Amino acid sequence: MRLRHTPLLLLPLLAACGGEQPRDTMPSFDDPDLTQGKNTWMQVCRNCHLNGVAGAPAVSDAAAWQQRMAKGRQALYDSAINGISTGEGWSMPPRGGVERLTDVEVRRAVDYMLAAQATLAEQESN
Numbered sequence: 001m002r003l004r005h006t007p008l009l010l011l012p013l014l015a016a017c018g019g020e021q022p023r024d025t026m027p028s029f030d031d032p033d034l035t036q037g038k039n040t041w042m043q044v045c046r047n048c049h050l051n052g053v054a055g056a057p058a059v060s061d062a063a064a065w066q067q068r069m070a071k072g073r074q075a076l077y078d079s080a081i082n083g084i085s086t087g088e089g090w091s092m093p094p095r096g097g098v099e100r101l102t103d104v105e106v107r108r109a110v111d112y113m114l115a116a117q118a119t120l121a122e123q124e125s126n
Helices: 006-017 032-049 062-069 073-082 103-125
Strands: 090-092
Touching: 032 103, 062 073, 062 103, 073 103
Parallel strands: none
Antiparallel strands: none
C-alpha cells in the first residue's frame, strides 16, 4: 500500500515546528566549534527546540535541560545522534531528521544548544 498523501499529512506538523524568532536573538560565541554548532542548530534543531514543539525541550527551558544534563553530556549526544524512539515512532528522529549530519556536527549542535541555554538562563535571571 502506497501512501501518496503522507507529505500532505505532515505539513501541519512541520509548520508547527517552524520558529519565528529572529536569528539575532540567539547567543553567539567566539569558539569556532560553537559557531558551527549554531549554524547546524539554526538550520535543523531550532525547528523544534526554539519553542519546545512536539515534546522537544525548548532551549529556554532551564528545568528541562537540567534533567537532561543530569544524565550526562554523552547521553545527550547519543540521543541526538541515534534519536529517541517511542516504540511507535520517534519523539526525536536520529540527527534531527537530517541523515547527512556527521557525529561531530551533531555534537557541536548539542554543545551550542547547551551553551545557548546557559546564556539565556543567565540573561533571564538578571
